[in-house]
Amino acid sequence: MEKKKLELIFIVSIFSGTIILLFFMYPIISTLFWTKPGIIWETLGDREVIKTISLSIGAATLATIVSFVLGVPFAYFLARNDFKGKNLVESIINIPIVIPHPVAGICLLTVISPRRWTGQMLESMGIEVMGTVTAVVIAMTFVSMPFLINAAKEAFQWVSPRMENVSRTLGASHIQTFFLVTFSLAWRDILSGMIMTWARAISEFGAVIILAYHPMIAPTLIYERFTAYGMMYAIPVTVILIIICLIVFILLRLLAANRSRGEEI
């Protein structure tokens, strides 16, 4: 029997893959084992920790909902239409991904600052933004929405427009077709996009700290404890945040990946 030879490219791929996985996983595992479970348990009793983590989760969820409501219809439009300047529009959508996040925070600040007409208008309407939960959500939405739009656009592009055409000719209206055919086929990929959006939003620090140091979100608390008291005080909060993020991430990924065999084409 001929002995199967290992190709060089295969060996290189495995080697680089191992390095990447270690590079990603080792720091996280190292953090998880840095402190004792008793200290983590004790930290869970710290009201400030619970408050900041709850705010992080709540604001990230709100940012994801806003991104979904605004982003999905626009993603569908982009997936189904070609027009002059489409490349420019798609580039604009991705700007928040490419600019440094403190820069994004400064940019948002110039808009909501009371010195600007937008800020003055919000103030006259009695809407306070600076240093509020609204500012946290705005900052999180700004940096994370591109992930949802891109994922939803790709998901819609995957659904053949011909399926929509068939649905229309069989008597379904455009909106019925969208929900019965297009969204029904695209929702898992959109959900994956929502997970990425949520993950990006909950990990946001640079833009949020510019707009709202208080109310404090978990990354700000970690930053504050690290700079004021050192690593020993920052790590328990870090571990709790990692665990919560991983649980949510794994659960949602399982839901998104649980594609029935019939849906695969």
Next chain:
Amino acid sequence: MIKIRNMSVKLGNFSLKEIDLNIKMGEFFVLLGPTGSGKTVLLESIAGLKPVINGQIVINGRNLTGKKPEERNISICYQDLALFPHMRVKDNIKYGLRFKKDANNKTYKNNYKTIVELLRIEHILERYPVFLSGGEKQRVALARALIVPPDVLLLDEPLSALDSGIKEKIEDELANLHKTLGITVIMVTHDFREAYHLASQVGIIRDGSIIQTGPIEDVFNKPNSVFVAEFVGMKNLVKMGELNNKSSIKIPDKNSIHDYIGIRPENIILGNTQLSADYYSSAGISNIKNNGVFIRVDIEFNGIKLVSYVTKNRYSELKLHKGKEIYFGFNSNEVCIIPN
């Protein structure tokens, strides 16, 4: 009656130009044309899926111009079938009934039963499309399109993705469905053999314009242009002047010497002795090619090249080989004059 009047559609650089078509209800109309000629755009425009910038579409006296696809009662079946992968076969088929107010009506239930039986898909109703063969998918797509039931069924190259064995079966089933249900079908294809088998009327489309319509036999035997002649498999196209000047064959010519004569290859008879045909001569065999079903014999006389198709039996009988001198002939009623 389907009446399409001066219909124009513009899509980027491509446009359908002033399409005029009359199709009787119950007819099997085939639209033939090469890739990129606008066949699918024309079907989608009839279905209301592409905006018409000019003209009218009237079906049974109902003006459908500007109406939404869901208001037209016209079904479309694409080459890639576009089955809904997240629905079982039965749900795919019944999809159109969701939007009928009287979906529980006995007529629809009977219609569902009849179509499922006619297409012999009872055994796959619980499956998802991914688990179907090409032929089964085709049958499901047809059933889904027919369940409504539509005034017109549009078929966009429905056979082109199938293997030749299945293709013939589905072709027969399409013919049978048309006969049994009496439905009006407009099918587009680039394969003239499919058209010959299925169509009662055909239209030829090129660069967004309909260039010939008529009964299938007329279009196949009397093409009105060199393009149509070539497209429907009329291999022998010789300039009138060339034939009359270079050879002993003199075809009465009321037309220009620049016009072409066209003869279908199956109408050129070969023989070892002089033939009793209206026009005949002798020629040398320049090439022989076995096409599996028939044998293509290329002959040449006085610099004029012709193609003849013969059966395997006839080929053996005549002991044909490259370089052999042979008699050939054709009858006047099989000659077509094609204006240049």
